[in-house]
Amino acid sequence: MQIQFLGAAGTVTGSKTLVEHDGRRVLVDCGLFQGVKQLRLRNWNALPLPAEDIDAVLLTHAHLDHSGFLPRLMNLGFQGRIHATRATIDLCRLLLADAGHLFEEEAAYANRHGFSRHRPALPLFKKEDAQRVLRQFVPQDFNASFEPIAGLRARLQPAGHILGAASVRLEAQGRSVLFSGDLGRDDDLVMEPPAPPSASDVVIIESTYGDRLHEAVDPLDQLADVIARTAARGGIVVIPAFAVGRAQALLHALQLLKTAQRIPDLPIYLNSPMAAGATRLYTAWHELHRLDEADCARIAAGTRIVETVEDSKRLNMLKWPSVIVSASGMLTGGRVLHHLVAFAGDPRNSIVLPGFQAPGTRGAALLAGATSLKVHGQYLTVRAEVAPMAAMSAHADRDGLLRWLGRLPSPPREVLVTHGEPAAADALRLAIEERFGWPARVPEQGERVEVR
Structure with a gap:
């Protein structure tokens, strides 16, 4: 062989x-x-x-x-x-x-x-x-x-x-x-x-x-902290997430934090048709992971699924504290790039980067402290808080x-x-x-x- x-x-x-x-x-x-x-x-x-x-x-x-x-x-x-x-x-x-x-x-x-x-x-x-x-x-x-x-x-x-x-x-x-x-x-x-x-x-x-080594911190603590301080500023939390695996872990974590009243009862949007489909598959295959049927039901009830392009565009007009989970996880493409354009320039907002960011991606550039990013052929200025969360890997x-x-x-x-x-x-x-x-x-x- x-x-x-x-x-x-x-x-x-x-x-x-x-x-x-x-x-x-x-x-x-x-x-x-x-x-x-x-x-x-x-x-x-x-x-x-x-x-x-x-x-x-x-x-x-x-x-x-x-x-x-x-x-x-x-x-x-x-x-x-x-x-x-x-x-x-x-x-x-x-x-x-x-x-x-x-x-x-x-x-x-x-x-x-x-x-x-x-x-x-x-x-x-x-x-x-x-x-x-x-x-x-x-x-x-x-x-x-x-x-x-x-x-x-x-x-x-x-x-x-x-x-x-x-x-x-x-x-x-x-x-x-x-x-x-x-x-x-x-x-x-x-x-x-x-x-x-x-x-x-x-x-x-x-x-x-x-x-x-992964940080010796609780990812729930990290997530709760960044959401609480962003909401206090009146800002939007944008979380680029892999549609499979990372998105489901984040949605579960967000519901745990809401249930424990560790974050405000703010709306949570999942803006990725693929992540929405994957979340339904995690429910169908719940015997292959730790989440039981009640956990999956709580995620479904507490998440606003954004299906259409028109609804995705409307998210960019949000004026109240919210969390947007959207693909792709390294900011290489997808709907999250439009949210990056809409929200990265406002210091009240936060961009949470959960997990590994491959060299050469926009996510890696943000982790390295980039203050501008090229998106769709144009450069945008980054003033939002960038919050790494390697513990979510x-x-x-x-x-x-x-x-x-x-x-x-x-x-x-x-x-x-x-x-x-x-x-x-x-x-x-x-x-x-x-x-x-x-x-x-x-x-x-x-x-x-x-x-x-």
Whole structure:
């Protein structure tokens, strides 16, 4: 069995790892590169092999940096099956269609206003492409063994993080490799902890937070403080949030704070059709996470869902304290950008940044103290309070990643550290070597590794 890293090597997005066995090929994850332009341009490149030569895809979870390249892969010629948990498939039905719609909207906007260098600007893929690729999905149950290709056994194990997320273990001819996927936290507000990993010859682990620990603070305290002081100023709280996982955790946290009377009884808006759909899926799949039916009902009753574009625009005219939760989580696109334009210039308002912000995104720029941002071809001045909330991250931190590795029944022959910025990945590599004494390294983009 041979593996090749086609993404998330030296960066935190674009997860794609090619696995070859007996002349057949499986891709573990098929994600979009996000962040700085040099990375995003990779999404337009062909893979180093014809897409039609890939026999199957295995998805760890539905976030676009793991699933968002699938429609593009199909357009390049991929005709195989895509294996994922049932909840992941339900989420992909939302996320991929929404991504295609946004790509089309962005291309149309660029063409109308002439700020693209391309004539005409084209979408990476369309909504109809996303809908077509869904026909290639095959549902798999957690902990059930299956063969994506002949002679290669696969098993999906719960990884926490978001609804349906899994680690993937592959085995062939007595050799095995375990892909962590994105690992959740033991103390997550919504998701259960990751399942203990299975013994494997090679472990490929993410390192999003490989060089840091989560703040030893209660995220409810952080959220309550920023909402209370913003409301006291008469301001609006804008929270860019990933539509899947982060949005649901925030809505749950907001209802907990309201119930405990720790924040004013101000209106809470969810302005993301995709996040609204995902929230309904969290209700439908409540047995896969910590929230019971009463928690889900409380979120539904206490949240004002904004469906139409007209209602979204009306939010920008709000004059009273409110909370707006809207996608995207790193301010890379979507309706939240219009709220940024409307509210970032007023010092009474706040922009809350919950969790990781990839380099090159507007969210990362705000965290670094930027006082102006380019949105839709124009610069806007930022005077609103910027409030980081790393404690809301759905990723395991360095100690969480090490705890997961420490639950392996036996030492692996090698640990390969991926899905992290260079400093984070190397810090986790060093921590693995120091704590366990196991061989660990950070593979490079395009590198091939033999599983022996």
